[in-house]
Amino acid sequence: xxxxxxxxxxxxxxxxxxxxVTTLNFAIVHLAPGGPEAVLLxxxxxxxxxxxxxxxxxxxxxxxxxxxxxxxxxxxxGDWGTSYFYLEPAFKVVAGRVPATLLLMVPxxxxxxxxxxxxxxxxxxxxxxxxxxxxxxxAFFFYAMPAFWLGFLLLTVFSLYLAVLPAxxxxxxxxxxxxxxxxxxxxxxxMLTLTLVNVANFSLLVRSSLIEVLDQNYxxxxxxxxxTERTIFYRHALRNGxxxxxxxxxxxxxxxxxxxxxxxxxxxxxxxxxxxxxxxFRRDYPIVLALFFxxxxxxxxxxxxxxxxYGLLDPRISYE
Amino acid sequence: xxxxxxxxYLESGIVRAVEHVTFNLEKGASLGxxxxxxxxxxxxxxxxxxxxxxxxxxxxxxxxLFNHEDLLIKNSDxxxxxxxxxxxxxxxxxxxxxxxxxxxxxxxxxxxxxxxxLSARDAENKAVELMVATGIPEAEKRAREYPHQxxxxxxxxxxxxxxxxxxxxxxxxxxxxxxxxxxxxAQILALLKDLQKEHSMAIILITHDLGIVAELCNEILVxxxxxxxxxxxxxxxxxxxxxxxxxxxxxxxxxxxKEISRxxxxxxxxxxxxxxxxxxxxxxRCARAFDKCALEEPHSFSLGGERFSKxxxxxxxxxx
Amino acid sequence: MSKNSTRRxxxxxxxxxxxxxxxxxxxxxxxxxxxxxAAAFASVIFSGDPEAPDLSKDRRPPSIINPFGTDYLGRSxxxxxxxxxxxxxxxxxxxxxxxxxxxxxxxxxxGYYGGKIDGFFMRMADVFLTIPALPLILLVVAVMGPSxxxxxxxxxxxxxxxxxxxxxxxxxxxxxxxxxxxxxxMGANSRRILFKHxxxxxxxxxxxxxxxxxxxxxxxxxxxxxxxxxxxSISWGFMLNTSISYWITGAWWLSFxxxxxxxxxxxxxxxxSEGLKDALNPKLARRRxxxxxxxxxxxxx
Numbered sequence: 001x002x003x004x005x006x007x008x009x010x011x012x013x014x015x016x017x018x019x020x021v022t023t024l025n026f027a028i029v030h031l032a033p034g035g036p037e038a039v040l041l042x043x044x045x046x047x048x049x050x051x052x053x054x055x056x057x058x059x060x061x062x063x064x065x066x067x068x069x070x071x072x073x074x075x076x077x078g079d080w081g082t083s084y085f086y087l088e089p090a091f092k093v094v095a096g097r098v099p100a101t102l103l104l105m106v107p108x109x110x111x112x113x114x115x116x117x118x119x120x121x122x123x124x125x126x127x128x129x130x131x132x133x134x135x136x137x138x139a140f141f142f143y144a145m146p147a148f149w150l151g152f153l154l155l156t157v158f159s160l161y162l163a164v165l166p167a168x169x170x171x172x173x174x175x176x177x178x179x180x181x182x183x184x185x186x187x188x189x190x191m192l193t194l195t196l197v198n199v200a201n202f203s204l205l206v207r208s209s210l211i212e213v214l215d216q217n218y219x220x221x222x223x224x225x226x227x228t229e230r231t232i233f234y235r236h237a238l239r240n241g242x243x244x245x246x247x248x249x250x251x252x253x254x255x256x257x258x259x260x261x262x263x264x265x266x267x268x269x270x271x272x273x274x275x276x277x278x279x280x281f282r283r284d285y286p287i288v289l290a291l292f293f294x295x296x297x298x299x300x301x302x303x304x305x306x307x308x309x310y311g312l313l314d315p316r317i318s319y320e
Numbered sequence: 321x322x323x324x325x326x327x328x329y330l331e332s333g334i335v336r337a338v339e340h341v342t343f344n345l346e347k348g349a350s351l352g353x354x355x356x357x358x359x360x361x362x363x364x365x366x367x368x369x370x371x372x373x374x375x376x377x378x379x380x381x382x383x384x385l386f387n388h389e390d391l392l393i394k395n396s397d398x399x400x401x402x403x404x405x406x407x408x409x410x411x412x413x414x415x416x417x418x419x420x421x422x423x424x425x426x427x428x429x430x431x432x433x434x435x436x437x438l439s440a441r442d443a444e445n446k447a448v449e450l451m452v453a454t455g456i457p458e459a460e461k462r463a464r465e466y467p468h469q470x471x472x473x474x475x476x477x478x479x480x481x482x483x484x485x486x487x488x489x490x491x492x493x494x495x496x497x498x499x500x501x502x503x504x505x506a507q508i509l510a511l512l513k514d515l516q517k518e519h520s521m522a523i524i525l526i527t528h529d530l531g532i533v534a535e536l537c538n539e540i541l542v543x544x545x546x547x548x549x550x551x552x553x554x555x556x557x558x559x560x561x562x563x564x565x566x567x568x569x570x571x572x573x574x575x576x577x578k579e580i581s582r583x584x585x586x587x588x589x590x591x592x593x594x595x596x597x598x599x600x601x602x603x604x605r606c607a608r609a610f611d612k613c614a615l616e617e618p619h620s621f622s623l624g625g626e627r628f629s630k631x632x633x634x635x636x637x638x639x640x
Numbered sequence: 641m642s643k644n645s646t647r648r649x650x651x652x653x654x655x656x657x658x659x660x661x662x663x664x665x666x667x668x669x670x671x672x673x674x675x676x677x678a679a680a681f682a683s684v685i686f687s688g689d690p691e692a693p694d695l696s697k698d699r700r701p702p703s704i705i706n707p708f709g710t711d712y713l714g715r716s717x718x719x720x721x722x723x724x725x726x727x728x729x730x731x732x733x734x735x736x737x738x739x740x741x742x743x744x745x746x747x748x749x750x751g752y753y754g755g756k757i758d759g760f761f762m763r764m765a766d767v768f769l770t771i772p773a774l775p776l777i778l779l780v781v782a783v784m785g786p787s788x789x790x791x792x793x794x795x796x797x798x799x800x801x802x803x804x805x806x807x808x809x810x811x812x813x814x815x816x817x818x819x820x821x822x823x824x825x826m827g828a829n830s831r832r833i834l835f836k837h838x839x840x841x842x843x844x845x846x847x848x849x850x851x852x853x854x855x856x857x858x859x860x861x862x863x864x865x866x867x868x869x870x871x872x873s874i875s876w877g878f879m880l881n882t883s884i885s886y887w888i889t890g891a892w893w894l895s896f897x898x899x900x901x902x903x904x905x906x907x908x909x910x911x912x913s914e915g916l917k918d919a920l921n922p923k924l925a926r927r928r929x930x931x932x933x934x935x936x937x938x939x940x941x
Contacts, residue, residue: 017767017770017771020767020771021771024771024776025779028779028780028783028784029783031784032783032784033784033785039783140907140910140914141907143855143910144855144859144903144906144907144909144910145903145906146859146862146863146866146899146902146903146906147863148862148863148866148880148899149880149895149899149900149902149903152880152883152887152895152896152899153895153896153899155887156887156892156895156896160887160888160890160892216416217411217413217416217417218416218417218418218419218420220371220411220417221411221417221418221419221479221482222419223371223403224369224371224403224404224408224409224411225403225404225408225430225431225434225482226400226401226402226403226404226405226431226434226435227400227404227430227434228400231434235422236419236422239421239422240419240420240421243421254770254772254773257772257774257775258772258773258774258775258863261774261775261778261863261867262863262866262867265866265867265884266884276775276778276867277867277868280778280782280867280868280869281868283782285782285783288778288779288782288783289779291775291779292775292776292778292779295772295775296771296772296775296776299770299771299772300770300771303770314421315420315421315466315468316420316466316468319465319466319468319469
């Protein structure tokens with residue numbers, strides 16, 4: 001199929017998924033014990049007017065499918081309910097925290113990719129060597145490692161005992177204006193936690209993708225041409241081997257997101273993750289619902305982006 | 321090739337892929353190596369090219385003399401310089417033997433850049449010329465395309481162009497037409513024939529199809545279970561086959577011009593590569609086997625000139 | 641019939657011998673067995689109520705009396721951890737069983753019937769795979785209430801797609817084998833083929849992959865508890881949750897030991913499943929379970 005068709009297909013799938021997420025939200029609200037009232041109206045601080053307003057906008061006194069339409073409309077227009085705790089539109093609260101989480105996630109993903117690919121290449125060049133086996137051992141070590149425990153360990157060692165790095169938050173209390181060094185000091189530990197947990201496994205995936213490619217017939221052809229092993233690896237094998245890696249990055253965004261939720265809580269990093277933790281504690285359901293949507297949307301968009309990038313890189317798709 | 325023996329040393333046993341095979345290939349001649357799958361023909365080809373995975377594989381005897389030098393004692397660098405330049409190979413499955421993410425023109429040009437030191441521009445121009453020579457229409461435009469945009473027959477032509485780029489002394493064609501339909505088969509064979517005459521290269525054609533061999537080759541080596549069973553000119557072998565296996569192969573070809581009452585095939589199946597039968601490998605399936613066949617492995621009995629047959633029936637005393 | 645059972649016994653003992661050659665897997669298995677026994681008989685081993693606070697002893701570092709220290713309420717962490725194992729183990733096995741059953745059924749049906757049924761199940765699997773699992777689990781448990789049942793259900797429900805994919809591809813490759821063709825020709829009905837042939841041949845793999853999914857289940861469940869959604873009052877993740885506020889006081893053992901418990905159990909399950917994989921499928925070279933291969937296969941669609 002042509003490139004345009006491919007992108008369109010992926011776009012439709014992404015939109016469909018967002019739609020499914022909205023529906024899930026709706027379903028969960030209605031399946032909850034106590035029904036939608038318990039979820040959306042149980043804020044004791046709600047005034048009577050606010051209650052009636054919500055009931056009206058969501059059509060809680062109307063039949064189910066009308067409620068559904070009202071809900072979807074609400075989501076599309078940015079009306080995601082009102083936070084119990086902040087007494088502000090959920091959309092605003094959640095959107096306000098997105099930058100902080102991105103500030104944490106983007107460097108982590110970048111590091112994971114860069115280090116992961118580098119290690120994967122090294123391991124694939126010399127399979128079963130010391131490096132390769134060390135990598136495999138480290139990988140399963142981190143596979144079983146709870147991210148929040150690792151965070152605590154790092155925190156204890158570096159903040160408590162060595163006192164070299166700050167313990168929490170994004171900036172020091174006296175932070176006026178944007179001080180990059182300060183921000184970096186605060187970023188280091190949470191980012192390290194997030195990256196460490198994922199990078200070993202990612203590099204193993206890169207490695208196995210490369211090794212699978214090296215088994216292919218066209219690599220034999222390349223050898224038969226008298227090319228050096230180096231050329232074969234970097235010019236012939238690498239490009240093919242990294243293609244599935246692009247798709248895997250989309251998957252890893254999901255993992256890093258989940259990790260971010262836990263890590264932010266450990267380090268009190270003021271992003272979406274900490275908001276999740278706090279809102280669960282406060283039973284601030286509108287926020288929890290809004291967060292689920294945002295998390296899903298982030299992952300869906302990330303997958304869409306990686307799909308597009310993949311389509312650009314794979315000539316089988318970009319040249320029909 | 322003199323007395324070549326190649327064995328694979330596996331955990332489960334030793335596979336005797338090639339056993340004491342000898343043949344001679346003159347400049348510009350064409351040799352057909354015929355046999356069923358598992359007869360060792362591809363392993364022979366890979367050994368000539370130096371493409372055999374050496375850890376499990378091992379050359380246990382023999383020499384391969386090319387221009388009076390033994391290829392088997394050359395180191396990998398030296399072999400690399402010969403591969404693709406003096407000896408090149410065309411592979412079995414055109415669908416998977418070309419790198420999907422590299423442009424076709426480049427894949428051909430690569431050989432020239434590596435072995436003849438041409439610049440990228442010159443090499444690409446030459447590649448287009450080669451594509452024209454192998455009968456690919458609109459070569460100039462298509463050189464910038466990717467393998468998936470070509471049909472199987474076209475891809476095979478690209479491989480041929482790649483193999484012939486440096487005007488090698490020997491071209492090994494491993495089942496070049498097996499994956500193609502009959503019409504394309506004929507075209508490719510015709511192409512090979514023309515090119516061979518033009519450049520006076522030696523061809524080693526590996527196949528299980530005697531029909532193709534009749535088309536193209538002036539000498540035939542029949543292999544079975546790793547042994548060279550019979551050797552001679554095409555005329556000799558077709559008109560007067562000496563080895564019962566050859567006879568069986570010839571008889572199992574369905575002919576259009578003769579009436580046949582039954583489809584003939586050689587009864588039984590190829591032997592277990594790790595536990596071959598005693599004595600002559602073919603004796604369990606041979607219609608003319610007698611006691612000696614099971615006890616002792618026959619020698620290659622010379623039948624005049626280079627013609628030989630590895631069968632007790634061809635023992636000098638037995639001939640009338 | 642007894643010939644069958646002797647054959648199975650032989651196969652089982654062979655598998656056991658292969659398994660025990662792997663020392664890591666053996667150690668892990670022993671660890672798990674000890675853990676299960678300790679958790680089961682915890683109330684017998686430790687007298688008294690593990691949750692009873694004793695504020696005179698709050699936040700003592702590890703010592704001989706309390707090898708894991710005491711928590712903020714003065715309770716022995718060692719006791720808490722042993723009792724907490726119950727939550728983790730129950731959830732792990734239950735959720736694991738659920739995702740195995742769901743995944744197997746959908747995989748079998750999708751692989752056997754193909755066509756629209758296959759498409760339907762695979763679309764569902766794609767959806768479940770793309771939607772991030774932890775946020776969904778968090779939402780559901782937060783809204784529906786953090787009961788044991790809810791936690792087991794939702795973790796199992798988010799875990800079935802991977803199993804389904806594996807069972808489906810195994811089913812497809814099994815279907816290509818001759819004996820299925822023979823059965824079809826003989827007119828065997830679908831149920832017979834599914835249950836007498838397709839399923840039994842895959843039991844080994846299903847078992848292996850279920851146990852491979854357990855480390856992730858444990859981590860997810862611990863994560864849930866860490867964020868405050870604990871099904872039972874004593875659980876490892878929840879212990880970490882309460883330790884957040886006390887960390888600054890230097891009571892490192894509050895977070896260290898529960899985390900260590902989670903880590904070790906998760907690691908143990910991993911070793912055991914790797915050992916099982918090698919023991920039960922010795923001839924399987926590089927299996928299609930690799931994510932890479934699945935991703936590549938996805939692309940071809």
